[in-house]
Amino acid sequence: MLEDLRAWFWQETLWFPEGLGWADLESKDGRVYAKTSDLWAALPIALAFLVVRQIFERTVAGPLAVLLGVKETVRLRVSPNSTLEFHYCNITKNPTQSSVDSLSKQTGSSERQVQRWFRRRRNQDRPCLLKKFREASWRFTFYLLAFIAGLAVLVDKPWLYDVKQMWEGFPTMTLLPSQYWYYMIELGFYGSLVVSVASDVKRKDFREQIIHHVATILLISFSWCVNYIRAGTIIMLLHDTSDYFLESAKMFNYAGWKNTCNYIFILFAAIFIITRLVIFPFWIMYWTWVYPLTLYPPFFGYYFFNSLMLTLQCLHIFWAILIIRMAVRFLTSNETVEDERSDKDETDDSAEEDDKKKVGQKNGPVQNGHTAHNNNHAKAE
Template sequence: MSALSAWFWNERFWLPQNVTWADLADTESGEQYPRAGHLLYALPTALGIFTLRLLFERFIGRPCALRLGLQGKGPRRAQPNSILEKVFTSITKCPDGKHLEGLSKQLDWDARKIQRWFRQRRNQDKPSLVTKFSESMWRFIFYSYIFSYGVWFLWSTPWLWDTRQCWYNYPYQPLTSSLYYYYIQELAFYWSLVFSQFTDIKRKDFLLMFIHHLAAVSLISFSYVNNMARVGTLVLCLHDSADSFLEAAKMANYAKYQRFCDTMFISFGLVFVVTRIFIFPTWILNTTLFESWELIGPYPSWWLFNGILLILQVLHMIWSWLIIRVAYKSLTKGKVGTGKCHPLPVLKDERSDIESSSEEEDTTVNSTKGIYNTSSNGANRVNGHAANGQWADE
């Protein structure tokens, strides 16, 4: 274990040349630098956030949803049928034509009735709108808070206005209490998402989101340990800027305030594209790649940190394209003049949404492209995930 620890904490990987961990020990003057042990405090904080979330959703989110008229009950349950239940649990949840023909002869039901049963059976275990509204409301509150805290903290820091300050005298940059609290809160929130995935609404991308949350935890921890926390705070705040708009749009959609939903989605798309496609490369990547090279030079963890940020930028471009494509498709294919169409797609969480509620219309799914149309509502959906806090919505 000693040899493994020495290999993992190799100073030549983590720190610039001629810098050791002993150099970053607490000074006699009281200055303190980031240490890996500080990150352990994020775990009890994460449990506190998780507990607070449960209380919030129970005593604030749910009453608000009910007051807005959302239904607390889930979709209608399928009538008991042992034959269809066996097929559903052991063979397929979406029977093809061959299965439908066989079941139709066996039960003396027409194919449309069997399709309806399977649709109801798929939907019956899915959450109610009240549950989804409460979850989005919690995320909206937290994202709004943490972004506001980040702006408040960074406003008085020199590196917000001059990013070269992120690298002056690096890594001998003392840890302040505000920076520490900001990092611990962000890290604890992502740890709480890891915990809550096992109690949250079960979605089709469970594994992907689990990996995403662990990746976020790793990135935050990595930038803290090698004291790239100054530029890390800029990355965190930038990525928190769009999330509250998306959660607000989802809440408005659940409550059927479509105009407000459209406004929030437009705001989300604009903020996401501007911050990820323009500000991130010109502000963040410029300082991590060029200004840091000029002031401190490259070393192994520097290469890894910038490599991850470059991969993140590629993902930003993909997700921005998906957002723009959804908006474009809705604008060009909307049924103008019906009084029921809106310029932007109805926001729904593809990972958990109830299928078409129409008993007479079938749902056509194109899962390979991540976009599908439901015949009863014409909603276009696109699937994607953001590195800081996840989105899987139009």
């Protein structure tokens, strides 16, 4: 049954235009073509990236954070409270007013103390600034090196300047060693991102990031199997063009270099819009969607490839809206650029701080943001 399924999945009529097939991609006469089995090489590369990343974050990103002056915000920790902890871990991290009332009665704490406990408890679970900086440093390093590598691979290739040549001689286009390594490294990196996503900082666009990573892996893998490699290299280079600007802006933001962060972010926004909303849909997708129909009738592989391209474009539009919103707010009000996808720390409001001071006057001084009680401790603090 598995053999029948495998034979159906790889049938030539699905993945190639009429009259072409896997036999056309068999290496012969000194000409080497991409093979499906080559994709297995991305697995050890992905594992290597995971190891190198850990080393990089400890030996490079950590000292760099100190050099740039990344400072951690001191977060107030909550005192252990089994009732509130159970509710936090098993029911919800954001209790309703009725739940707050109930918890207040169970713990003997005031409603404000319960609300404050949950805010501080949520802050404890949020990733620290150093973790964010290390992740941004790692991605910045890869995207910058990948962009430079992509330029080196494509700078002397005619299809970079005349995209029509992406399809010249398709599918019998010889595989170059530089293309092999460019593909395997990019595929291995995105494979490592899928593995590490569980431990990375989770942002509000977490689902969109997962969709992007999966669509990218499928696009890279499929374009390799059916020798859409020339198109694939251009698409990867285009995506790497702006990403390292975003990661560098994050790094400077975490370091408190607000002006530098703002200027880099505006530069990133301009490059992102040009590459993802102009060049990608109106140039690249034209040569993958419209022009191929002048060469051969549409087939499943044609639709599959372009559906992945369309998925990426939808994500580009989604992120562009967030980027433009942040850029407009900065340009019109000169505010600091803030990543809308990030989950920010919560702070105690002024009313609660006044309440804390009053309690401190009755029970003792306020030390390190906590009331130093003489005899009794508030159970929710």
